[in-house]
Amino acid sequence: MAGQDRVKLAIAGLGTVGAGTIALIEAQGDLLADRAGRGVAVTAVSARDRSRDRGVDLSPFAWWDDPVAMAREADCDVVVELIGGSDGVAKAVCEAAIGAGRHVVTANKALIAHHGAALARAAEAGGVSLGFEAAVAGGIPIIKAIREGLAGNRIERVHGILNGTCNYILTEMRETGRPFAEVLEEAQKLGYAEADPSFDVDGVDAAHKLAILASLAFGTEVDFTSVHIEGIRRIAPLDIDFADELGFKIKLLGIAEKTAEGISQRVHPTMVPVDAPIAAVEGVTNAVETVGDFVGATVLQGAGAGAGPTASAVIADVLDVAAGRRAPVFGVPADRLSAPAPLPMARHEGAYYVRLRVIDRPGVIADVTAVLRDHKVSMESIIQRGRDPEEPVDVVMTTHDTSEAAMQHVLAGIDGLDAVVEPPTVIRIDRS
Amino acid sequence: MAGQDRVKLAIAGLGTVGAGTIALIEAQGDLLADRAGRGVAVTAVSARDRSRDRGVDLSPFAWWDDPVAMAREADCDVVVELIGGSDGVAKAVCEAAIGAGRHVVTANKALIAHHGAALARAAEAGGVSLGFEAAVAGGIPIIKAIREGLAGNRIERVHGILNGTCNYILTEMRETGRPFAEVLEEAQKLGYAEADPSFDVDGVDAAHKLAILASLAFGTEVDFTSVHIEGIRRIAPLDIDFADELGFKIKLLGIAEKTAEGISQRVHPTMVPVDAPIAAVEGVTNAVETVGDFVGATVLQGAGAGAGPTASAVIADVLDVAAGRRAPVFGVPADRLSAPAPLPMARHEGAYYVRLRVIDRPGVIADVTAVLRDHKVSMESIIQRGRDPEEPVDVVMTTHDTSEAAMQHVLAGIDGLDAVVEPPTVIRIDRS
Known part of the structure; x- marks a missing residue:
């Protein structure tokens, strides 16, 4: 089934997720063609360093030094943006792609959290898709679940464990009794935390994801600036001991609720009952619980990060484009999203x-x-x-x-x- | 947005799910129109007893005594089959609808388990959709998750708690120490078990769902007859005590695995480690774990039955039709599904x-x-x-x-x- 009618991808950014996406397409070529009705082919790539060994063969692809020019001019149907960052090059790549009539698939939570509504309006006006399944909770298909699978419901609440680094640290602290700083250092050695861990441990990464989920769940414009954010740096072993004594586990939760007075969005360490389903989610695993008026509570959990799971989510969006499946970017048309109505913390x-x-x-x-x-x-x-x-x-x-x-x-x-x-x-x- | 271009539904079968679906459409009219880009309207209904009070107003809809004639002739785009049963009227309704070029949405697991591949071939040949999100695990969007959200993966295994009645009975037996027969009787009084409970407690219902999941996961024709099936009637309080002693909980699991030697499908009481995520799934809740080669393990859990959750799943399929989103019925085109290759128990x-x-x-x-x-x-x-x-x-x-x-x-x-x-x-x- 792969052939002249393949959907063509230009990939901007070749870190672990970019390399993982190329590896997935190589490994699953026939499967993807069967599932989408047409093949998937990478045609162009762009990254900062052409010479770096990424474990995948880049020679079949057109190399572009300038990802923005690639997004605008390369022979492709879809631009896959894996550069990261809320502004700068990543934003320019997505805007250039949409302007040139290309579909966009991105794993960039910061970009969507800051500019999601504007990008969605541009994409919908231009008749192209903007997919960001990979931006929230890694391989877990939570965006599609809320946007399509639970679309018959008014969503009242969405909350979850949205940052694997923090959940790993809190799990380790509880299991070993060691302090935050020591466990963080170990997480950095294991590759579960960045050299500069602040986006993760201060709750910003979880807040980006929460703002995206809230927009989808409630039909409001993404409103990252209203998210109340606290991280986990001040959690001490003693707090974990007390939590145990009181029948709780401490988790960094992102919680968004729609109330008559407005929408509450908050990320903070939270004591949850030890027998709550979310308390059983340990290590780098992510989990998202959605409460809808007809369906009740639904929980999705799985790998929240890593090359394989994130590539899986990127490809899910690519297959939707390849198969011609379209949905409004945030579940309802971007020009019908409500203005943010934050409930102050x-x-x-x-x-x-x-x-x-x-x-x-x-x-x-x-x-x-x-x-x-x-x-x-x-x-x-x-x-x-x-x-x-x-x-x-x-x-x-x-x-x-x-x-x-x-x-x-x-x-x-x-x-x-x-x-x-x-x-x-x-x-x-x-x-x- | 609702208006002349509404998607029109003919509903065959007005039990709790049929009434729930009508109630959902009444409650969420504007929301559905925003999400699908067009309104959703019921135009025709059919059931055995016209006079029964179902808590919803049927007067706006054309009444048909004959659901097969309705499927063929009513003014509708989608026939929603909620009659149930693997053959007989339900099958005739779906075949008539497909033959008349109407999309089909069904909650009928027995029908899809027995005739899924043939119906999928007919639907794809006729260019119509056949949706059965509501047939497996109630409101949990597991069909869409496997078919689209995880479509970049080769699925190695799918297993789960697929029957809420059995899980409720096993949970109650463990928590109260009471024997099977007594808890079953209580479940019948509470409406969690049917007057004739054999489809549930003997594992047939879970086997129907497992066969559907296996087809989607592995790209093989639905092969219900190869499922090894054991139910929970012989589980005694003593088994539950011993399980506790040995560090297990007893769950009725459906397990499908793809191996080099063939596909294993089995439903039986299973001892799972007490700290496994699936062990924490209690009462009428369902949960499905899918293992893919790139994404790893993903777990979806939620309400496996009931009017609201099932209506939520029916409407998800309807919205896909309304929005023009199409996917192969079983993830890959029906004429490319592999023949069953069962691994004998x-x-x-x-x-x-x-x-x-x-x-x-x-x-x-x-x-x-x-x-x-x-x-x-x-x-x-x-x-x-x-x-x-x-x-x-x-x-x-x-x-x-x-x-x-x-x-x-x-x-x-x-x-x-x-x-x-x-x-x-x-x-x-x-x-x-």
């Missing part, structure tokens, strides 16, 4: 875990609880670990449901107490 | 759990172990529960990996021993 309601380091002297607990009382925050439990008049000790408390605004006043008040020696560590509790 | 390899009721007299265990030795089956453990020279006692053993053929000889040999008072209960162990 201050209006979030929920329960909290707070850990303090305090000088162990009479009256400290009374002072702390007085702050809660003053802001009408109801305490569920308070535990002091150890007694030592010389050294600071750890005190943790959990609250009943309260508002984030009240909680921020409480935290400021506690931080102002003489006996409290470092800023409180806060982890939100989510039982839903 | 006798050649299955794995570990086994066996429970015996024996007269507690000297030499019994020696006789049992001699049978294993004679057939070269290696025992892993043997446990006798209780001692009572008057009454039969329970003995359980587990084996190392062995062949099904050898194991069947062992079971026949054991069953022939004087001291063994009832046929052995066998549960396969699956650690993968």
Whole structure:
């Protein structure tokens, strides 16, 4: 079935995902032709360094030094953008491709999180596809699931483990009792974390993905700037011990909810009940739970990163183009996406875990609880670990449901107490 | 957006799923039009009893007493077949619709399991779609995931919890210690099991779904008759206790594997490690794990039955038709599906759990172990529960990996021993 009518790809960016995509097309040629009704062929490639050995033979493909020129001029139907970054070359490549009437497939979560709505409008106006299955949760077909498989539902909530690096670190910390910095260093050696880990461990990567999922789920323009973002750097082994004691696991969750007051989007360390399905998702695995009004809760889990899984998602988008399957980029036409209507984090309601380091002297607990009382925050439990008049000790408390605004006043008040020696560590509790 | 260009549905069968589908279309009219680019409208309906109150207003729709005539003649683009049954009226409705150039959407797993390849050939020859997302795992978009989302992979294995009734019964048995018959009766009262439960509890329903998944996953013609099927009637509370002791949970799994020697398809009670993701799937929830060569393992879980989830899946197929999205019915064109190449169950390899009721007299265990030795089956453990020279006692053993053929000889040999008072209960162990 492969032949003159093959769909032709120009690939911009030849890192592990680019090389993986070429390897997949080589390995599965006949299968792809059977499934799409036509063959898939790479015709052009572009990367910074032509000489680097990537483990795949690039000689059959036209080489372009300039990926933007390739996107505009190469002999291709689809431009596959695997450069990364929210702006700069990656954005220019996608815009050039759409402008030249080529379909775009990208794994670039930052680009879609920042410019998704504008790119979708341009693609739909130009009659081309813009696929980004690979941008969220690696090989898990969550974009297609929300956009098509669950399209009969109003989605009320989508949440998940969207960053494998953080989930690996939290899993290792729990299983070995080691501190964050040590586990991060090991993750870097194993290739699970970047040399500069901040995008992952500070929650930005998860926030990019969450903003994309929220747009698809709720039919609103991607609104990355409204995502409340906290990372996992401040999680200590002690927090994990306390979580165990309280019947929780700590996960970095991205949570988007549609409420009558607006859309809440937040990424933060979260205590989830140890028997919740999401608590069983360990290591670098990702998982996304979607709640729809007719279907109820659906969970998809799998490999969130890596050359093979990401190439699998890239090719799923390519096969949709090859087979002529079209859907609105964000599930509804881009010109019908609602304007963002963010619910400010201050209006979030929920329960909290707070850990303090305090000088162990009479009256400290009374002072702390007085702050809660003053802001009408109801305490569920308070535990002091150890007694030592010389050294600071750890005190943790959990609250009943309260508002984030009240909680921020409480935290400021506690931080102002003489006996409290470092800023409180806060982890939100989510039982839903 | 709804208007003259709406996609028109004729619905055959107005049970809970039919009524749920009508309710969904009424509730989500604008949303569906936004997502599909055109409205969705029911134009005709057919069922056995016109007068029954189904909680939805049927007066706007043309009523047909004869669903086959409706499929052939009604003013519609899509015939939605929700009658059920592998042959008879349901099959006639689908054939009439395809013959008249109408798309077909069905929730009928028995029909697709028995006649899927022939119907797919007819639909593809006629240029119409045949959607059956609702036939497998209710609202979980597993058909689309395998057919499109994971289409870049060679699938090696697909397995899962495909029958919510059985999973509910096994979950309840474990949590309450009650026997099968009592929990089944309760499930019938709650509406989780049919008055005649045999399709569910004997594994036939799961086998229908497994055969469909295997066809999609491996690109072979649906081959229901090759599925090895065992149900859950013989599972006793004692088996569940022993499973707990041994670190397992008992689940009714459907497992399809592609091997060099052929395709293995089997449905049977299975001991899975208590920390395997699938072990955490409880109650009426379904879950399907797919292993692909590039993507690795992906798990989808959610509601496997019920009016809302099933209607959600029906509508996903309808929206594909409305939006003009087409894929080969079984992932590759029906005339390119491979002929079935079943691996006989006798050649299955794995570990086994066996429970015996024996007269507690000297030499019994020696006789049992001699049978294993004679057939070269290696025992892993043997446990006798209780001692009572008057009454039969329970003995359980587990084996190392062995062949099904050898194991069947062992079971026949054991069953022939004087001291063994009832046929052995066998549960396969699956650690993968």
